[in-house]
Amino acid sequence: MKRSERLVDMTKYLMERPHTLISLPFFAKRYDAAKSSISEDLAILKHTLAANQDGILETIAGAAGGVRYIPYLGQGHAEKYLTDLASRIEDPSRILPGNFVYLSDVLSSTQDLRLIGSLIATRYAYSHIDAVMTVETKGIPLAEAVARYLNVPFVTARKRSKVTEGATVSVNYISSSLERVSKMELPTRALAKGSNVLIIDDFMKGGGTITGMEQLVREFEGTVAGITVLCEADFDKEKLVDDYISLVKINQIDAGKSLIVAEPGNFLTRTDFSRF
Amino acid sequence: MKRSERLVDMTKYLMERPHTLISLPFFAKRYDAAKSSISEDLAILKHTLAANQDGILETIAGAAGGVRYIPYLGQGHAEKYLTDLASRIEDPSRILPGNFVYLSDVLSSTQDLRLIGSLIATRYAYSHIDAVMTVETKGIPLAEAVARYLNVPFVTARKRSKVTEGATVSVNYISSSLERVSKMELPTRALAKGSNVLIIDDFMKGGGTITGMEQLVREFEGTVAGITVLCEADFDKEKLVDDYISLVKINQIDAGKSLIVAEPGNFLTRTDFSRF
Incomplete structure (x- = not known):
C-alpha cells in the first residue's frame, strides 16, 4: 500500500479509537510496510494535527510503545x-x-x-x-x-x-x-x-x-x-x-x-x- | 502543504462532516493547492475507503459539485x-x-x-x-x-x-x-x-x-x-x-x-x- 493510502486509513483508524495505544507493528502488519515507513507516516500525521490545533498524536517509545490519538481542540x-x-x-x-x-x-x-x-x-x-x-x-x-x-x-x-x-x-x-x-x-x-x-x-x-x-x-x-x-x-x-x-x-x-x-x-x- | 498533509487533514475534515457536500474550491483554498491536485487527493481517499469497505466518497460533478463523505460499513x-x-x-x-x-x-x-x-x-x-x-x-x-x-x-x-x-x-x-x-x-x-x-x-x-x-x-x-x-x-x-x-x-x-x-x-x- 502506498503512503498516501496508508495515511488516509491511519487517520480514520486512529480517529475512530481515541486514547487507545496502537503499536507500530500493528500498523506495519496492517499495511505490509516497514516500521521505519510507518514511523514516517505517523510523524506526518502528528505534525498535521498539531499545525491545525485539532488533535494530538502522542508517541510512546519502547517495546510496549506505539501511538495514541488524543482528541483536542486548541x-x-x-x-x-x-x-x-x-x-x-x-x-x-x-x-x-x-x-x-x-x-x-x-x-x-x-x-x-x-x-x-x-x-x-x-x-x-x-x-x-x-x-x-x-x-x-x-x-x-x-x-x-x-x-x-x-x-x-x-x-x-x-x-x-x-x-x-x-x-x-x-x-x-x-x-x-x-x-x-x-x-x-x-x-x-x-x-x-x-x-x-x-x-x-x-x-x-x-x-x-x-x-x-x-x-x-x-x-x-x-x-x-x-x-x-x-x-x-x-x-x-x-x-x-x-x-x-x-x-x-x-x-x-x-x-x-x-x-x-x-x-x-x-x-x-x-x-x-x-x-x- | 504537501499531499501527505492534505490527505490527513482532508480525511479528518470529511469524517467530521458526513453527508455534507464540500466543494473542490473550498479544499483548493484551504490548502492553497490547484484543483487538479485536490482531485487527485480525493481519488486516493475514495479508492482507500472503497478498498476497506468502510466509507464512500461520492463525487458530484459540475459547477455546484464537490464531494460528500458517506459513512458506510460493508x-x-x-x-x-x-x-x-x-x-x-x-x-x-x-x-x-x-x-x-x-x-x-x-x-x-x-x-x-x-x-x-x-x-x-x-x-x-x-x-x-x-x-x-x-x-x-x-x-x-x-x-x-x-x-x-x-x-x-x-x-x-x-x-x-x-x-x-x-x-x-x-x-x-x-x-x-x-x-x-x-x-x-x-x-x-x-x-x-x-x-x-x-x-x-x-x-x-x-x-x-x-x-x-x-x-x-x-x-x-x-x-x-x-x-x-x-x-x-x-x-x-x-x-x-x-x-x-x-x-x-x-x-x-x-x-x-x-x-x-x-x-x-x-x-x-x-x-x-x-x-x-
Whole structure:
C-alpha cells in the first residue's frame, strides 16, 4: 500500500479509537510496510494535527510503545466556538416560563455535540477518567459525546427505577430548583467500584442534581475527577457545588424584557491549553 | 502543504462532516493547492475507503459539485459485528425479571455505538432522512449515534412533560409490555413539519412504543422513513408494527434454565449492500 493510502486509513483508524495505544507493528502488519515507513507516516500525521490545533498524536517509545490519538481542540478553536455558542444562546425565544432556557436544539445537533464533546475531552485528556456520568434525560447526548472522545463508557443515573436495568443503588438529593427531596439511582453493574468519574450535565442552577451524582460516585467508592456543565445560570441562588466548569454562563434572563445575556463560562480560564 | 498533509487533514475534515457536500474550491483554498491536485487527493481517499469497505466518497460533478463523505460499513463488517454482538447478548447474566434483557453496557459503549450507528446509517444512507426520533431513555445514545453518521438532528420524545422544553404535542399509545395506555410527547419546536423521520429504539417486544412514535410523526405531518431497533424479542406476542428492521433478534429467554438465544436480526437481509 502506498503512503498516501496508508495515511488516509491511519487517520480514520486512529480517529475512530481515541486514547487507545496502537503499536507500530500493528500498523506495519496492517499495511505490509516497514516500521521505519510507518514511523514516517505517523510523524506526518502528528505534525498535521498539531499545525491545525485539532488533535494530538502522542508517541510512546519502547517495546510496549506505539501511538495514541488524543482528541483536542486548541484555545483558538475553543474561544471561537464558545463565543458563537453563547451568542446563539442569547436568542430571547429560548426563554421558557420559570427562567428555564430551551437548549434541546443544541443538545440534538450532532455538530454542536462534536465540538462540545471535543472541548470537554480536551480539558480532561490527562485526567485518567474511567467513566462519564450524567442523569437522565438531557445530559445523555452530552455525556455520550464526551465519553466518545475520551473513549470510556458513560453511565446514566435515572430518576425513576426501571425493570430493565436490574439491581440499583439509589441516593436522595435536594433538587434546588424544585426545592424538594428527589431520588436518583444507578444500576449496580453499570459502574465498576473505585472508578474515577467525570460528571456532566446540561444545565446547572443551584447544583442540587450534581450533588446527587457526587453521592452516587461515593456509593460506588469512586472519585469525582471533575464536574462540567454546558450552561450555568449565574444569577440564580448560591450554588451547592463549588468546583465546577461551565462552557457557557447565563448572566441574566428577563422574560418581561425578552432579554437573555450569556458569555463563555469558566472553561476557557480553567483549561490549561499550554500543557498540550 | 504537501499531499501527505492534505490527505490527513482532508480525511479528518470529511469524517467530521458526513453527508455534507464540500466543494473542490473550498479544499483548493484551504490548502492553497490547484484543483487538479485536490482531485487527485480525493481519488486516493475514495479508492482507500472503497478498498476497506468502510466509507464512500461520492463525487458530484459540475459547477455546484464537490464531494460528500458517506459513512458506510460493508456486508462483511456487518456480518462480523452482528454475529459477535448476538453472541455477547447470549450471556445469561443479562436476563432480568420479566424476560427483560440488560443491554446498558452495549448502549453505553462508545465503540459499540460507533459500529451500530454506522450500520444503521449505511442502511438509510440514501433515504433522505431529515431527523432521527427516539423515546427516552435508553434509545437516546442509539439515536445520537445514528444521527451523527447521517449528520441530521435527533429528537427525543418524553414520557413525562418537562418545564424546560416549552409547548409540546402529545399522543397516547398502548404500551404492550405493560398493557396500559401511556403518553409520550415532543416539544413543538423540536421537529420541523413534514420531516422524513427515522424511528430508532433499543428494544422491541410488542412494538407499542414504536406506534406512539409513528403517531407523533403523523402529528407533525411527517413521514416515517424507517423503523430500526437494536434488539427484537421474537418469542413474544404478535407485533403491533410490521415493517421494521432489527440488528439482533432474541429467539428465546428462559430464566429458569439461564438460557438466552440470539442471532443477527433481519438487518442483514434487509440491507442492499450491493447498491453501494
